[in-house]
Amino acid sequence: MRKISLILLALCFMMITTACKxxxxxxxxxxxxxxxxxxxxxxxxxxxxxADIGTIDPxxxxxxxxxxxxxxxxxxxxxxxxxxxxxxPGLAKKWTVSKDGKxxxxxLEKGHKFADGTEVDAKAVKESFERTxxxxxxxxxxxxxxxxxxxxxxxxxxxxxxxxxxxxLSTLATNYGNIVSPKVMEYEKNGDMGQNYLANHTMGSxxxxxxxxxxxDSIKLSLNxxxxxxxxxxxxxxxxxxxxxxxxxxxxxxxxxxxxxxxVDQIKDVKSIRNVRLVQKPSLVTDxxxxxxxxxxxxxxxxxxxxxxxxxxxxxxxxxxxxxxxxTKTRGPVPEGVWGHDNSVKQYKHxxxxxKTLLKEAGVKNLSLDLLYSDNKTWWKTEALTxxxxxxxxxxxxxxxxxxxxxxxxxxxxxxxxxALGVWSPDFGDPYGIMNYWYDSKNFGLAGNRAFYKNSKVDxxxxxxxxxxxxxxxxxxxxxxxxxxxxxxxxxxxxQKDYILPMSKDVKGFVYNPMLxxxxxxxxxxx
Amino acid sequence: xxxxxxxxxxxxxxxxxxxxLISFILSHVIPGDPASxxxxxxxxxxxxQSIREQLGLDQPLWIQYADYIRQLATGDxxxxxxxxxxxxDDLLTYFPATLELAVAAxxxxxxxxxxxxxxxxxxxxxxxxxxxxxxxxxxxxxxxxWSGLVVILIFYGYLGWFPxxxxxDDNINPPTHTTGFYILDSLLTGDTIALFSSVKHIFxxxxxxxxxxxAIITRQVRASMLEVxxxxxxxxxxxxxxxxxxxxxxxxLRNALIPTITVIGTSFGSLLGGAVVxxxxxxxxxxxKFVVDSIAYLDFPAIMGFTILISIGYVLINLIVDxxxxxxxxxxxx
Numbered sequence: 001m002r003k004i005s006l007i008l009l010a011l012c013f014m015m016i017t018t019a020c021k022x023x024x025x026x027x028x029x030x031x032x033x034x035x036x037x038x039x040x041x042x043x044x045x046x047x048x049x050x051a052d053i054g055t056i057d058p059x060x061x062x063x064x065x066x067x068x069x070x071x072x073x074x075x076x077x078x079x080x081x082x083x084x085x086x087x088x089p090g091l092a093k094k095w096t097v098s099k100d101g102k103x104x105x106x107x108l109e110k111g112h113k114f115a116d117g118t119e120v121d122a123k124a125v126k127e128s129f130e131r132t133x134x135x136x137x138x139x140x141x142x143x144x145x146x147x148x149x150x151x152x153x154x155x156x157x158x159x160x161x162x163x164x165x166x167x168x169l170s171t172l173a174t175n176y177g178n179i180v181s182p183k184v185m186e187y188e189k190n191g192d193m194g195q196n197y198l199a200n201h202t203m204g205s206x207x208x209x210x211x212x213x214x215x216x217d218s219i220k221l222s223l224n225x226x227x228x229x230x231x232x233x234x235x236x237x238x239x240x241x242x243x244x245x246x247x248x249x250x251x252x253x254x255x256x257x258x259x260x261x262x263x264v265d266q267i268k269d270v271k272s273i274r275n276v277r278l279v280q281k282p283s284l285v286t287d288x289x290x291x292x293x294x295x296x297x298x299x300x301x302x303x304x305x306x307x308x309x310x311x312x313x314x315x316x317x318x319x320x321x322x323x324x325x326x327x328t329k330t331r332g333p334v335p336e337g338v339w340g341h342d343n344s345v346k347q348y349k350h351x352x353x354x355x356k357t358l359l360k361e362a363g364v365k366n367l368s369l370d371l372l373y374s375d376n377k378t379w380w381k382t383e384a385l386t387x388x389x390x391x392x393x394x395x396x397x398x399x400x401x402x403x404x405x406x407x408x409x410x411x412x413x414x415x416x417x418x419x420a421l422g423v424w425s426p427d428f429g430d431p432y433g434i435m436n437y438w439y440d441s442k443n444f445g446l447a448g449n450r451a452f453y454k455n456s457k458v459d460x461x462x463x464x465x466x467x468x469x470x471x472x473x474x475x476x477x478x479x480x481x482x483x484x485x486x487x488x489x490x491x492x493x494x495x496q497k498d499y500i501l502p503m504s505k506d507v508k509g510f511v512y513n514p515m516l517x518x519x520x521x522x523x524x525x526x527x
Numbered sequence: 528x529x530x531x532x533x534x535x536x537x538x539x540x541x542x543x544x545x546x547x548l549i550s551f552i553l554s555h556v557i558p559g560d561p562a563s564x565x566x567x568x569x570x571x572x573x574x575x576q577s578i579r580e581q582l583g584l585d586q587p588l589w590i591q592y593a594d595y596i597r598q599l600a601t602g603d604x605x606x607x608x609x610x611x612x613x614x615x616d617d618l619l620t621y622f623p624a625t626l627e628l629a630v631a632a633x634x635x636x637x638x639x640x641x642x643x644x645x646x647x648x649x650x651x652x653x654x655x656x657x658x659x660x661x662x663x664x665x666x667x668x669x670x671x672x673w674s675g676l677v678v679i680l681i682f683y684g685y686l687g688w689f690p691x692x693x694x695x696d697d698n699i700n701p702p703t704h705t706t707g708f709y710i711l712d713s714l715l716t717g718d719t720i721a722l723f724s725s726v727k728h729i730f731x732x733x734x735x736x737x738x739x740x741x742a743i744i745t746r747q748v749r750a751s752m753l754e755v756x757x758x759x760x761x762x763x764x765x766x767x768x769x770x771x772x773x774x775x776x777x778x779x780l781r782n783a784l785i786p787t788i789t790v791i792g793t794s795f796g797s798l799l800g801g802a803v804v805x806x807x808x809x810x811x812x813x814x815x816k817f818v819v820d821s822i823a824y825l826d827f828p829a830i831m832g833f834t835i836l837i838s839i840g841y842v843l844i845n846l847i848v849d850x851x852x853x854x855x856x857x858x859x860x861x
Contacts, residue, residue, distance in 0.1 A: 062567025138567040141574035199611035216812025242807040406559030
């Protein structure tokens with residue numbers, strides 16, 4: 001017994017010391033030992049991400065953390081151009097739309113191939129969209145207006161819509177518009193249309209393909225041998241590093257090139273690291289407060305009360321306290337960066353005196369409101385406390401209610417709150433992606449109108465703006481709607497968050513597109 | 528002995544049934560809708576409804592439960608809502624990592640804890656005793672997220688001896704899957720590169736995870752040893768000329784270990800369930816993070832699978848503890 005224990009102990013000791021020695025003696029001999037030595041190869045990009053991801057089937061997932069894998073491994077008919085929300089050709093080299101806006105015809109560029117060698121033709125595009133629609137999960141909802149898809153010839157595909165939907169082109173550039181190889185059906189099990197297989201495999205025509213996925217540890221992309229694009233990075237590793245301090249250390253030691261999970265309160269320290277730069281751009285993420293205008297406290301049905309709440313907030317101080325200044329005060333619901341944003345739209349300013357007058361005019365006294373939030377966003381607790389203190393200044397008592405995220409969503413959907421914190425980023429680069437969701441009374445609850453706000457004039461104008469093909473007329477319509485809703489004040493618009501990404505100075509070519517938050521233009525990047 | 532084992536295993540079926548019933552009801556009555564989580568931020572009511580139907584969530588609760596049990600009886604844990612993989616596959620991917628970490632931490636805790644407890648009892652109120660006390664108090668009271676970061680800062684940040692994250696180096700393939708334990712698998716396949724890499728990776732998280740257990744074991748062994756050492760049979764043994772290692776190990780420690788085994792048994796259970804923080808700090812791809820994510824996503828099949836696995840684990844550990852009692856003390860064997 002004693003002998004065995006001694007042998008075991010000696011073995012353990014030997015393994016540990018040898019491991020250490022090996023590491024110390026040959027810190028950069030091979031990439032195998034780069035764990036402690038850093039300096040990944042020039043042809044490899046290493047990105048630290050805070051958590052593992054769920055399914056990567058483009059017809060299933062609505063979780064944008066998985067888009068960073070899907071987007072570079074697939075292609076779409078059209079793409080966002082550089083850092084803008086403008087549309088440029090993708091798989092389709094050109095397209096036309098009928099006068100009534102219901103028929104869209106795309107001409108495909110030849111020579112695109114899936115990683116399995118199959119040609120990307122009109123039939124593949126048709127089958128990919130049909131698969132999404134048949135699976136009937138989140139992405140199908142985005143294309144609910146598509147009534148028919150036809151492959152007219154190998155390079156022409158036509159979409160027939162049930163109604164005019166001008167943002168259609170924009171939706172095709174999103175993650176939901178990724179084209180899946182028709183061979184996916186070979187992996188169908190129990191009629192799941194390959195959902196099980198595609199949950200952890202890729203079958204696209206993008207410059208990369210999924211090479212390996214060590215669950216909970218790392219995800220590795222390698223080149224699609226059939227792609228015409230020849231990226232500088234031959235492989236990309238997404239390393240799951242849950243702790244932000246560890247991410248920081250690894251960035252400092254050069255073990256990772258990009259660290260995604262560092263919260264704003266640690267950004268200042270990261271800035272001082274040599275060889276690390278900070279990408280800082282305005283994002284399209286709006287942080288705001290839903291005021292429940294019909295199902296919450298009855299006082300909130302009064303416009304003046306809602307305006308008073310808007311004027312009670314000390315916006316600049318809140319941005320400093322919550323986002324340490326890494327945000328911009330919002331002007332109007334359409335964020336800066338999406339067309340339709342209007343600098344002349346009313347913006348509420350901190351004015352305690354006037355807010356109190358408004359409450360007086362509304363005849364409201366001793367107002368007590370519940371503010372609902374969840375642990376989903378790390379900054380929400382500070383934000384809730386700041387709002388509580390701001391509203392106390394105008395004599396409104398706020399009771400903070402923090403619940404689990406799933407419960408939070410359920411309560412929002414049912415309208416079971418007075419005030420609630422929320423974030424929104426549009427799915428596609430069109431004011432429709434904000435306006436028609438937030439203010440249309442047919443979208444009550446999680447669907448988007450989380451203030452349960454109803455104004456029939458707004459409903460009518462929104463419908464008009466959604467079915468008009470002239471961008472100029474639509475801009476004017478959305479301006480008109482913004483003026484009304486800012487006065488009606490069903491939300492308190494707080495700020496537009498900055499996108500902050502610490503990365504090694506060696507990494508070149510990264511372009512941040514606010515529509516593709518968290519997605520890298522890997523094929524254009526190098527180091 | 529065989530009778531006990533069979534009886535306990537029979538009992539296991541009832542435990543699993545009870546656990547499934549309670550956790551199924553609990554996980555389904557809390558407010559929140561997995562279909563809405565899956566449908567995305569702004570899905571329409573129609574999309575949510577369609578997903579609800581696909582997942583069978585539109586059925587009455589008892590029908591959902593009956594379906595689940597029917598599936599379970601055939602060994603099918605269902606498909607995870609979040610990862611879209613069979614739950615059993617997910618559990619089998621993550622569980623060995625957690626178990627390997629727990630076993631390593633456990634080994635460290637026992638290898639250091641028992642001798643330290645014995646020394647501290649034998650050298651009561653000396654430097655060694657005080658040292659062991661301070662060591663234990665620190666072990667219990669320092670939170671893992673803090674000790675984890677300190678250890679990473681020193682051994683990864685400054686010294687560069689050990690990696691800070693993961694189970695094996697990025698560019699090394701895991702050893703051929705036999706048990707799912709990287710160390711054991713690489714020993715079995717003779718893959719020395721994978722062996723060194725996995726030992727290097729497991730060392731820090733296992734060390735940190737072992738702190739709390741180590742402290743408990745040390746204190747327990749010390750207390751039991753002190754009690755045993757003052758008993759008459761030890762005095763008799765000493766009077767008969769037995770002393771030194773024989774006295775301590777065969778006479779005293781053997782008896783002192785009986786209460787310690789209980790503590791060790793339950794602490795192993797808590798190692799399995801409580802490794803979440805350690806796994807997060809060290810990016811260890813185990814069950815902890817997976818389950819937390821599943822709960823946040825209301826991934827019912829995954830939550831149920833995990834609960835069943837852990838309850839089976841607890842029952843088996845208790846069984847092993849009871850059997851060990853018998854080995855240590857023939858009186859209990861009956």
